[in-house]
Amino acid sequence: MxxxxxxxxxxxxxxxxxxxxxxxxxxxxxxxxxxxxxxxxxxxxxxxxxxxFQSVSNQMVIYINPKGNSSDYAGMQESDLLSNTIIETIENRFGSRIEALEISGPTFSGEVKDGKKTAPIRIYSVSEGGEIINNVKMQSGRFLNQDDIVQGRSIAVISSEVVKEIFGGDNSKAIGSEINVYTDSKGLQVFSIAGVYKYETNPMMGMMGGSDKPTTNIYIPLSTGERIEVPEKEGYDSIMLSAKDTKDVAKLSEDLQNFLISNYYAENDNYEPVVYTAESELDxxxxxxxxxxxxxxxxxxxxxxxxxxxxxxxxxxxxxxxxxxxxxxxxxxxxxxxxxxxxxxxxxxxxxxxxxxxxxxxxxxxxxxxxxxxxxxxxxxxxxxxxxxxxxxxxxxxxxxxxxxxxxxxxxxxxxxx
Known part of the structure; x- marks a missing residue:
């Protein structure tokens, strides 16, 4: 058979x-x-x-990490952090290869309130490079600039979602208006709206369910955030950068790390700069x-x-x-x-x-x-x-x-x- x-x-x-x-x-x-x-x-x-990750494939983060197996982040002194002078030196030396540089300051959670209207938010205090680094797509008005940071203006860039909840979706009505932000830790903060960016939903977060009102980001000047919550130490334990050329990411990250180690951290026994790229994180x-x-x-x-x-x-x-x-x-x-x-x-x-x-x-x-x-x-x-x-x-x-x-x-x- x-x-x-x-x-x-x-x-x-x-x-x-x-x-x-x-x-x-x-x-x-x-x-x-x-x-x-x-x-x-x-x-x-x-x-x-x-x-x-493709949208951030040219980005990298410089962290100041404890050496070896230590996890003593709390023990950092001001001399261990990235000072404004070091950051300015990075901008001057590598400016031709850097598209944007963002310094992040204090963050706050809370909600915008106008009578019975509310919108949950997170406040990020950032430098002017935050627009590119965070892939902010402006709809109306403008993003933060260097003058806002120097002057420490109480202005904010809000999402279209906040405009929908508070201003009925009318961007023109929102621009120039003041909003009351009730933070969880610093009470009431009042900001004038400088710009509105397009809020885009995250499908992953949508699958997880949650509130009908998504929590969106509000961006304020770095100096304004540091005025609301004065940092304990001067300096930053991390900064974010984006390279002008995606092909230069690996070389730029290596050059940045070597430059910082040889010029500022060669004699630091406890902490060292480490550069993480989006590509390495994606792997x-x-x-x-x-x-x-x-x-x-x-x-x-x-x-x-x-x-x-x-x-x-x-x-x-x-x-x-x-x-x-x-x-x-x-x-x-x-x-x-x-x-x-x-x-x-x-x-x-x-x-x-x-x-x-x-x-x-x-x-x-x-x-x-x-x-x-x-x-x-x-x-x-x-x-x-x-x-x-x-x-x-x-x-x-x-x-x-x-x-x-x-x-x-x-x-x-x-x-x-x-």
Missing amino acids: DIMESIKLSLEGLKSNKMRSFLTMLGIIIGIASVIGIMTIGDAMTNFVNKE TVNQVMGTMNIAIGAIAAISLLVGGIGVMNILLVSVTERTREIGVRKALGATNNNIRSQFIVESIILCIIGGAMGVVLGGILGYVGSSLLKAPTLPSINAVLVAVGFSTFIGVFFGYYPANKAAKLNPIDALRYE
Whole structure:
């Protein structure tokens, strides 16, 4: 009996017991759908993160970190921090290669209030480079400039979301108006609105749910923030920069670190400057997400093993039910290999059909899930190949024992079976 005849007989057997065949395949369907769905959503998340990082691919952060295994950040003295003089030197020396430099000061949480109207916010005190570094897209008015920082003006750049909640979405009404910001730690602060930027929702945050009113950022001059909350020490433990040329990021980060170490930190025994680039952080994130996808996929694959055991159990029942049929076929000349092949083929067909249905179901679930991330993704070819391959393996592995049991039946005993 050739393989085609085995396939034909197997399909006829499956058709004669459609409901049982479907229930047998259900474990495989669920297992494959879980793996495909998780891998697809994992790919979508990776693509989303990569896309987000593309907008900051030219950015880097200079941190002042404790040396060695120390974590003594609280022990920093003013002499350990990046002073205004050091920052000015960086701007002068590397200005031709730097697109923007941002110094961040105190931050505050709170809400804007106007009667019964409220809007939750976070206040960031930044230098003028904050517009580029934070990828702020202005809608009306202007962003903060150096003169605002020098003068310490009580002005703010607010989001279109705040304008919607407080001013009914009218940017022209908002510009020049004053807003009352009630902070959690510093009480009431009043700012004049200099500009409005476009607020863009984050799909990841949207999936997590939360308040109907998103918390958005308000930007105020660095000096204004430091007036509201006077820093304990003069200087900064970090600054952010963006390179003019993305190709120069690695070299610029290396040059900055070497410059700072050789000129300012060579004799500092406790702290050192470390430059982190967005690209290096992206590599780390991708590694973590890849590991998570594998781990979650492996957990989902356990259901495939359960499905395989279900296939084996049903085939054992089938062997018992078809004992006389096996005896007749052996009496007519069928070999042990013929019998074994038929049951293994039947097991493989069950698993492949279940796998195909699982791929379709998993693809739909993955596409719907990834669409919620605003990154609709279809299953990758690799995911489909892995699913089909795993289904075939399960069919062979879990089908062999029942098939071998059927092949070893004594034809005389089988014919006598009632």
